[in-house]
Amino acid sequence: MSLLKMTAAELAAAIKEGRTTAVEAVQETLAQIEEKERLYHAYVTVDKEKALAQAAAVQEKIEKGELTGPLAGVPVAIKDNLCTEGMLTTCSSRILADFIPSYSAEAVLNLQKAGAVIVGKTNMDEFAMGSTTETSAFGVTRNPWNPEHVPGGSSGGSAAAVAAGECFYALGSDTGGSIRQPASFCGVVGMKPTYGTVSRCGLIAYASSLDQIGPLAKDVTDCALILEAVTSHDHKDSTSIERKDTDFAAALREDVKGMKIGIPKDYFKEGLDVEVGEAVLNAARVLEEKGAVVEYFDLSLVDYAVPAYYTIAAAEASSNLERFDGIKYGYRSAGSKGLHDMYKKSRSEGFGEEVRRRIMLGAFVLSSGYYDAYYLKALKVKALIKKAFDEAFEKYDMILSPAAPTMAPKLGESLADPIKMYLGDIYTIAVNLAGLPAISLPCGYCRAGLPVGMQLIGDCFQEKKLIRAAYTYEKAAGTLSARGLFPADRITSVTGKEER
Amino acid sequence: MAKEYETVIGLEVHVELATKTKIFCGCSTAFGGAPNTQTCPVCTGMPGSLPVLNKKVLVYAVAVGLATNCEITRYCKFDRKNYFYPDNPQNYQISQLYLPICRNGSVTIEAEDGTEKVIGIHEIHMEEDAGKLIHDEWEDCSLVDYNRSGVPLIEIVSKPDMRNAQEVIAYLEKLRMIIQYLGASDCKLQEGSMRADVNLSVREAGKEAFGTRTEMKNLNSFKAITRAIEAEKERQIDLLEAGREVVQETRRWDDVKGESYAMRSKEDAQDYRYFPDPDLVPIVVSDEMLEEIRAGQPEFRTEKMARYREEYGIPDYDIDIITGSKHMADLFEETVVLCKQPKKVSNWLMGETMRLMKEKEMDAQDLRFSPENLAKLIALADSKAINGSVAKEVFEIMFEQDIDPEKYVEEKGLKTVSDEGALRKTIEEVIAANPQSVKDYRNGKEKAVGFLVGQTMKAMKGKADPGMIHQLLKEML
Numbered sequence: 001m002s003l004l005k006m007t008a009a010e011l012a013a014a015i016k017e018g019r020t021t022a023v024e025a026v027q028e029t030l031a032q033i034e035e036k037e038r039l040y041h042a043y044v045t046v047d048k049e050k051a052l053a054q055a056a057a058v059q060e061k062i063e064k065g066e067l068t069g070p071l072a073g074v075p076v077a078i079k080d081n082l083c084t085e086g087m088l089t090t091c092s093s094r095i096l097a098d099f100i101p102s103y104s105a106e107a108v109l110n111l112q113k114a115g116a117v118i119v120g121k122t123n124m125d126e127f128a129m130g131s132t133t134e135t136s137a138f139g140v141t142r143n144p145w146n147p148e149h150v151p152g153g154s155s156g157g158s159a160a161a162v163a164a165g166e167c168f169y170a171l172g173s174d175t176g177g178s179i180r181q182p183a184s185f186c187g188v189v190g191m192k193p194t195y196g197t198v199s200r201c202g203l204i205a206y207a208s209s210l211d212q213i214g215p216l217a218k219d220v221t222d223c224a225l226i227l228e229a230v231t232s233h234d235h236k237d238s239t240s241i242e243r244k245d246t247d248f249a250a251a252l253r254e255d256v257k258g259m260k261i262g263i264p265k266d267y268f269k270e271g272l273d274v275e276v277g278e279a280v281l282n283a284a285r286v287l288e289e290k291g292a293v294v295e296y297f298d299l300s301l302v303d304y305a306v307p308a309y310y311t312i313a314a315a316e317a318s319s320n321l322e323r324f325d326g327i328k329y330g331y332r333s334a335g336s337k338g339l340h341d342m343y344k345k346s347r348s349e350g351f352g353e354e355v356r357r358r359i360m361l362g363a364f365v366l367s368s369g370y371y372d373a374y375y376l377k378a379l380k381v382k383a384l385i386k387k388a389f390d391e392a393f394e395k396y397d398m399i400l401s402p403a404a405p406t407m408a409p410k411l412g413e414s415l416a417d418p419i420k421m422y423l424g425d426i427y428t429i430a431v432n433l434a435g436l437p438a439i440s441l442p443c444g445y446c447r448a449g450l451p452v453g454m455q456l457i458g459d460c461f462q463e464k465k466l467i468r469a470a471y472t473y474e475k476a477a478g479t480l481s482a483r484g485l486f487p488a489d490r491i492t493s494v495t496g497k498e499e500r
Numbered sequence: 501m502a503k504e505y506e507t508v509i510g511l512e513v514h515v516e517l518a519t520k521t522k523i524f525c526g527c528s529t530a531f532g533g534a535p536n537t538q539t540c541p542v543c544t545g546m547p548g549s550l551p552v553l554n555k556k557v558l559v560y561a562v563a564v565g566l567a568t569n570c571e572i573t574r575y576c577k578f579d580r581k582n583y584f585y586p587d588n589p590q591n592y593q594i595s596q597l598y599l600p601i602c603r604n605g606s607v608t609i610e611a612e613d614g615t616e617k618v619i620g621i622h623e624i625h626m627e628e629d630a631g632k633l634i635h636d637e638w639e640d641c642s643l644v645d646y647n648r649s650g651v652p653l654i655e656i657v658s659k660p661d662m663r664n665a666q667e668v669i670a671y672l673e674k675l676r677m678i679i680q681y682l683g684a685s686d687c688k689l690q691e692g693s694m695r696a697d698v699n700l701s702v703r704e705a706g707k708e709a710f711g712t713r714t715e716m717k718n719l720n721s722f723k724a725i726t727r728a729i730e731a732e733k734e735r736q737i738d739l740l741e742a743g744r745e746v747v748q749e750t751r752r753w754d755d756v757k758g759e760s761y762a763m764r765s766k767e768d769a770q771d772y773r774y775f776p777d778p779d780l781v782p783i784v785v786s787d788e789m790l791e792e793i794r795a796g797q798p799e800f801r802t803e804k805m806a807r808y809r810e811e812y813g814i815p816d817y818d819i820d821i822i823t824g825s826k827h828m829a830d831l832f833e834e835t836v837v838l839c840k841q842p843k844k845v846s847n848w849l850m851g852e853t854m855r856l857m858k859e860k861e862m863d864a865q866d867l868r869f870s871p872e873n874l875a876k877l878i879a880l881a882d883s884k885a886i887n888g889s890v891a892k893e894v895f896e897i898m899f900e901q902d903i904d905p906e907k908y909v910e911e912k913g914l915k916t917v918s919d920e921g922a923l924r925k926t927i928e929e930v931i932a933a934n935p936q937s938v939k940d941y942r943n944g945k946e947k948a949v950g951f952l953v954g955q956t957m958k959a960m961k962g963k964a965d966p967g968m969i970h971q972l973l974k975e976m977l
Contacts, residue, residue, distance in 0.1 A: 082548075083547065083548045089547070091547075096547070099547065101546070101547070101548070102541060102546065103541055103546075103548075105548060200550060201548065201549070201550050202548040202549075203548055204547040204548045205548070205779075207778075208778035208779050209778035235552065236550060236552060237550050237552070238550065238551070238552050238553065238779060238780050238781050239779070239781060315775060316775075316778055318582075318773075319580050319582055319592055319773070319775070322582060322584065322590060322591035322592055323545045323547070323589065323590045323591055324547075325584065325586075325591055327586050327644075328544065328545065328546075328589060329546075329547075339586070340584075343584055363773060366582075366773035366774075366775050367771050367773055368771050368773075371773075371774075371775070375775060
């Protein structure tokens with residue numbers, strides 16, 4: 001089997017058994033990047049020398065028996081809003097185009113301790129604001145299943161890199177669906193853990209109260225292993241939680257007997273693509289066959305989630321992004337006159353349109369006279385949403401829904417209508433507002449040749465239940481690749497002649 | 501005929517807390533380091549960095565709150581105050597607006613007429629200090645030093661309960677005393693570890709409604725505060741008398757010129773867009789924590805004064821001076837424990853210590869000598885190993901450098917010569933050399949013996965007990 005078709009766990013096992021080496025894995029990955037990048041543009045930065053040097057060092061440690069973990073020697077891609085010491089970290093923004101952090105994010109350090117080899121930094125929507133990776137200042141990323149479509153966002157580069165075999169797994173961040181939605185668009189597994197599970201230290205904040213780092217992986221097994229590796233209780237992050245139940249890989253069992261799964265009726269209304277709906281309901285049937293109990297229920301607050309989210313996220317973003325002022329680091333406009341002119345020009349020129357829009361929106365909802373009407377009200381909606389989920393989890397072990405209402409849209413379709421783009425986050429956003437864990441995994445493949453993803457939402461700290469159900473489903477239905485579906489293969493036929 | 505006016509004053513007092521590390525990171529708070537050497541990603545606002553509260557800041561803030569009779573907010577939060585300025589690396593300051601840690605407190609001061617007056621405290625909140633901007637006119641550029649960025653502050657906001665400069669100074673002295681007793685800050689106005697902004701308005705006597713107030717900044721000494729209050733009161737009254745209005749604004753005091761000028765008016769007041777900082781979790785002050793802080797409160801001045809009267813039997817005047825500074829009180833008590841002679845310790849503090857402090861324009865909290873060394877010095881003098889003037893001479897060195905007086909006396913050979921034979925020999929020489937004085941003495945001039953004692957002391961290079969010389973002289977004459 002070609003190395004690139006292996007999962008991260010398979011590759012690590014092969015390295016451990018001496019069938020291949022970390023260096024070979026990186027070399028193949030770099031070759032794949034070399035070949036595929038001009039098509040997909042999943043990366044902002046690829047550091048070949050560093051990757052090869054890291055691989056050699058890791059290989060040595062593996063041989064000495066110093067690194068024995070299930071991910072040791074596996075090449076990884078890191079979303080470009082996670083700080084990497086000595087390696088460009090841009091948030092896909094002009095304002096940080098030359099920013100090299102002095103320290104690495106805790107999640108990155110945790111992966112390095114597990115023997116990960118960083119090959120590069122992935123493209124994203126600028127400052128994670130967007131759902132298509134089209135707001136990047138450095139060009140769009142294309143969907144490896146069909147390059148005319150977006151990979152989703154904001155972790156679109158990470159999802160595309162995993163799908164295209166340009167890395168074995170990736171880290172992303174999820175503020176309103178930014179891991180789960182691109183995972184579903186690119187046919188990979190993505191997970192947003194419970195808020196506080198993965199340290200945010202070194203994650204360049206978009207909306208601090210909603211941001212969580214999580215894995216994008218080839219299958220559920222990899223997803224569990226990566227989550228286990230990045231999770232830690234970090235004293236550098238006040239919102240980091242000390243958890244005892246972080247042996248996520250232990251949950252990789254085929255067992256959903258008696259598990260109660262709720263499907264929100266409200267999620268299957270207008271606006272949902274028929275094929276997506278069908279694929280998700282098919283998945284429900286698979287889980288039912290495996291012994292789960294599936295029921296429909298009302299979760300009627302959906303309509304308020306999107307406005308509440310965009311109020312809170314924009315408010316926090318407007319403040320979080322104030323530090324990008326052209327004074328200490330990053331882009332500074334040339335030829336400005338005086339301090340305030342420098343601020344204005346640096347920020348106007350350094351930030352893209354979508355970021356500027358959200359900063360202005362956020363500054364507005366926090367301004368005196370509007371704070372109560374918008375920001376406080378949004379916080380109240382957030383509390384109500386949490387309550388609605390709490391009630392649901394009294395009855396159900398988890399909630400099943402689509403990850404996104406449609407398949408990946410075509411390039412250029414979404415940016416023209418931001419409201420429509422915002423509404424695309426409808427199934428994922430409420431999860432962030434409530435701080436819940438959720439996993440997105442492929443559950444179908446539509447006629448247009450694009451994957452469809454489903455989402456399983458759990459109560460706080462119930463990642464293991466989600467992993468168990470997702471693993472059971474994956475074993476029963478088979479991964480896309482087990483069904484002979486590979487984005488890279490499909491690309492060959494797209495660029496040649498359409499197959500069907 | 502000019503109208504009678506009443507001045508209404510409220511104070512915003514910033515106090516730098518004496519924590520070893522900053523409020524949201526582990527960087528040192530030490531004063532005077534080379535620029536930007538006490539910094540990290542957190543206090544320079546680097547992307548991805550996160551604040552984590554230094555618990556000691558909370559403990560100090562609660563302790564000050566308890567000592568000023570405040571209600572402690574058991575569930576409190578930090579908020580972000582958003583404004584762009586280069587001394588503020590994140591372009592927001594982490595402070596408290598909605599749920600400050602302490603509220604509704606008070607302190608009692610002595611008013612001008614000697615009666616007690618209660619000054620209300622509206623709230624106390626915790627916040628971070630900003631960096632320091634240095635404008636280099638020569639190079640035409642501005643530089644920023646983030647060493648001070650993230651140094652913990654509490655802001656104590658009084659109610660508008662003060663009516664004149666005397667009350668303001670009394671209030672500040674009271675706050676300073678409490679905070680120094682707690683060890684929460686050294687409260688030095690000159691170094692900026694205590695900063696007071698004065699909110700002042702005037703109104704016609706007997707009127708209920710407040711006049712329009714101004715806020716005065718850059719007040720670096722009690723003297724400057726007093727002068728600024730007098731000047732601002734006059735300025736506002738002059739405006740009103742001239743039929744003009746006081747503008748609500750922030751003014752900056754220039755102590756050299758003795759006048760203030762407007763910095764910004766209410767119209768250009770910024771909208772700080774305060775909102776709860778999502779990077780910091782709400783603070784819950786538990787019963788246990790509150791109890792622990794309460795139990796750890798020190799003995800404050802009033803209690804201390806009562807105990808001193810009871811225990812040490814030293815004059816009220818001494819007690820007043822010694823307890824006026826926590827450091828001096830500690831020095832006193834610790835020395836007494838070692839030498840068991842409260843009166844003698846008090847004498848050293850009231851006499852030589854105060855004299856030297858005045859001479860060197862020092863604060864009591866800057867006294868450097870240790871109780872051990874003062875106790876040793878007292879013991880040396882007691883045992884007559886050194887005489888009084890040598891003791892004073894040694895003390896002066898000890899005051900400066902905290903030397904060990906025993907060693908010093910030994911090394912410099914300052915010990916009194918107690919060898920009678922040697923003394924007698926010297927006295928014989930003095931008698932031989934001063935026949936006139938000897939004659940005077942024998943003719944009944946008692947005073948002449950004093951001169952001879954002095955001559956003997958001189959010959960002994962001060963290392964003798966004058967009493968003993970006196971006795972021997974009389975005997976030998």
